[in-house]
Amino acid sequence: MSPVKIRRIIIGGNKKMIVFDDLDPAEKVKIYDKGITLTKTNKKMFYQNIIQYRIGDMYAPKIDNTEALKRAISHLADCVINKKSPITDGISGLRVVRILDAAERSMKKGGIKIAL
Known part of the structure; x- marks a missing residue:
């Protein structure tokens, strides 16, 4: 058994990311305006893809506790x-x-x- 209690789910998409943390009493849900875009430069060589990161704001909606x-x-x-x-x-x-x-x-x- 772990001495650390973690109850976190992270769901990422190409436009936004949601983090649910059941142990955070103030901000259980955080919505991040983050994402990545893959640009294929060579279809035969996957490792040559170019990754562009997009970082934006974080929003924590008020949730009834x-x-x-x-x-x-x-x-x-x-x-x-x-x-x-x-x-x-x-x-x-x-x-x-x-x-x-x-x-x-x-x-x-x-x-x-x-x-x-």
Whole structure:
């Protein structure tokens, strides 16, 4: 077991990068305006690509620090008491599954775009 507790996810794209740090109470999510661009100079020799780095600002959106389970239970109770439809109904669950399936198929096919 590690003596250091790390709960960080970094997602990078060609235009922006998102860092999620569950242990940072003030700025759990940071969005960086950073990216890279690859310029191919010779298609036969991959190592001759030119990499251009772009560095910009960082934005940390304000996120409610309420415990997730507490918020979910409060929302469920509100839906039951006031006969409301939940935010996370079956349709939104199906949408999430479709997105995850498309992401997996895209990864298996080298990152091509998959229609939803």
